[in-house]
Amino acid sequence: MSDDRPGIESDDSVVDPANPYTLQRADDHHAFWADAVADRVEARVDDQRERGVRDRDDPIVVKGGISPSGVPHLGNVNEIMRGYYVAEVLRERGHDVRQVFTADDRDPLRKLPRTLCDLEGNLVDLGEVDAGALGRNLGAPYTDIPDPFGCCDSYGEHFSTIIQDSADAVDVPIELISNTELYETGAFDEMTRYVLENRDRAREVLADYQDKVDDDYVPFNPICEECGKITETVTGVDLEGEPSVEYRCTDMDAGERPIDGCGHEGTATLREGKMPWRFEWPTQWEILGVDFEPFGKDHAEGSWPSGQDVARNVLEIEPPVPMVYEWFTLDGEPFSSSEGNVVLVSDVLELLESEVLRYFFAKDPAKARDFSIERLDQLVDEFDRLEAVYFDEVDADEDETAFAKRVYPLVVEEPREERIRLPYTFAAVLGMTDDPDLREEIARREGHVPDDAPGWAVEGALARVEQARNWARRTGNEFDYELKRREIPDHEFDDATEDALAELADYIEEGHDPDEIQGEIYETAKRHDVDVGDFFGAGYRLFFDEEQGPKLGPFLAKVDREFVVDRLRRER
C-alpha cells in the first residue's frame, strides 16, 4: 500500500523489511552483514523522526534476551554478539546506541535441567544440588525459586549473573534488564492494562497463530498467591481502579507431564503475573523502545510473525528491525545441557583469545555452523589469517580483503600491527614445557618472534601457549605432548637401537650444544645402522610416549642433563 506511484511496477525482488531473513540482501552491497542491518535500522529511525514520533536525541536501542533457565551455553552468545556488531556499526556512524538485554526471568521453570553450573562455570549434576526443592518449584517464575547454589537471590539471578559474566568476558557492554523487575516496578503496568482493555483485539490477532485462543482467552497469566505457580486460567478481569484479574490455579501443560495447579481461587494485580510471550515480547519492544533485535531461527516462523502483528495491530507500534541467526552445533551435535553437550563462554576462553570468539560471531548469521572444539585450530588459523589480510601481510582476493578490512577493527580492541601470533598448533607443542623462558626461546629459534619485537607482543604471543595447551589436553590430540618425567613409557627396541641410545647418552653426558646433539642423533643412528626416523621415534617414545614431537636435539639440551641421560639409558 505504500508503493503505489504510477509507472513503478511492483517488483518481487524488493527487500521486504518484515522478512527477518533478507537482511543480508540490501540495496547496497556491504562486505559485512551488520552494515546492511544498520542501513535498515537507520532507515527506520529516519522515518520515525520524519513522522515526528521520535526525538532527535533518543538513543537507538538494540535488544537481545533469553530465559535464565539453566546453563547459558555458547549458542546464547549469538543473542549478545549479533546485536553488538550492529550496535558498534551504528556507533561508528555517530549514533548513540544502547544495547539492552532482557533476562526473561519471570518465565516459569517448566522442567528440571539435568545439568546446572556454579558461578565459576563448573558443570554440576542435578543430583548434587537440592533437586527436590527445585521440583517443588516447577511452574514458578525463575526469580521466585531459591538459588540451588545458595549464592544468589534466586535461580533466575544465578543464571542471569552468568549471562552478564559471559558478556563481560567477550567485552560487550550490555544493560541487563530483569523482566521480573519490569513487572514489579510497574514498567509494564500501562501496557498490560492496555492489552487487557483491548483483549478482544488481542484474541483476534493471536487466534491467527494459535489454535488454543478462544473467547475465554485472556492475555495475562497470574502467579498463584497460594502455591506461587504461574497459572493460565483467568476467570475475570477488573480494570476499574487498581486493575486486577481473578483466577483459578489450574494444571499447566509443560510437555511430557503437566504441572499440577493447586486449585486456589484468588485475585492478582497486573504486577503479580506476566503476559504470555507472544504479547510480552512486543510489549518489551514498546517499553524499551527497541529498534533492532536478532533472534534464533526457532522464532522466525512462530513468534516473529505473530509478534509483529501484535505490535502493529494491538499495540499500534512499529516492530523493530528483525534478523534471524542460524543455530550452530557443538562438535557436530546440538547444544544440550541434558546430554552434557554444552560449553560455556568461560570454558572457551580457556582455549582461545576472546578476539577469536568474537570473530566467530562476525561470520554470516544465515549459515549454520559447527563450533568444533576438536578442530579449534582451524578457527584460530582463520582468525590469524583475517588479521594478516588486514595488515596486508598475505595475499587475498577482493572479497576476503574487503571483509577483513571492514571486520577486523570491530573484532579486536585495537588493531596493532606489531602483534605476534604463534600458530595455534605450534603453541600447543610449546605447551610441552612449563618453563616460560624455554617456551620463548623455542618460539624465537623457530622464527616466530622477531628479534626487535616489543615486550607486550611477546607476552601476548606466549599467552596463547596456555590456551593451546589446554586445548591439546582437553582433546587429547596429537599436539598433546607432555614430557613423561615421572615414569618411563612402555617401549621395545632392538639391540642396535639400544646400543645407539646408550652411546647418545654418553655423548649428552659430556655436555654439548643443542645443534651438536641434534647432529649427533643422526650420526649415532647411522653408525648403528638404525633408520634415522626410527631412532627419532625411539626418542619421542622415551620422552613423550608419542611417535612425533618437537625438534629433539635442542629440546634434550634444555631439559636437565641427568634426567635425559638416565632416561636414554632407560634407568628411570
Add this chain to the structure above:
RNA sequence: GGGCCGGUAGCUCAGUCCGGCAGAGCGUCUGGCUUUUAACCAGACGGUCGCGUGUUCAAAUCGCGCCCGGCCCGCCA
C-alpha cells in the same frame, strides 16, 4: 503435508544480493630448510558448485521442479 533457511575440493569455508576463467586455508603428495620428526618455504594433486530443467552469447549465481539436513506450522519460550 505446508512455509522458511542451508547444501561449493577429503575437511572447514569464501564467492550467490550484482550472471563473465571454480577460489582460500587445512589435509595429502613431491621437493627445500648445507643431516627426513611439530613449525616454516616452494610446487603438485584435488570439483557433477545437492539433482534436473528453463532463460541467456554466458549460470555456483536468475526462474521452476525435485532430493537431503535443520527450524517452524501443538503448547511454551
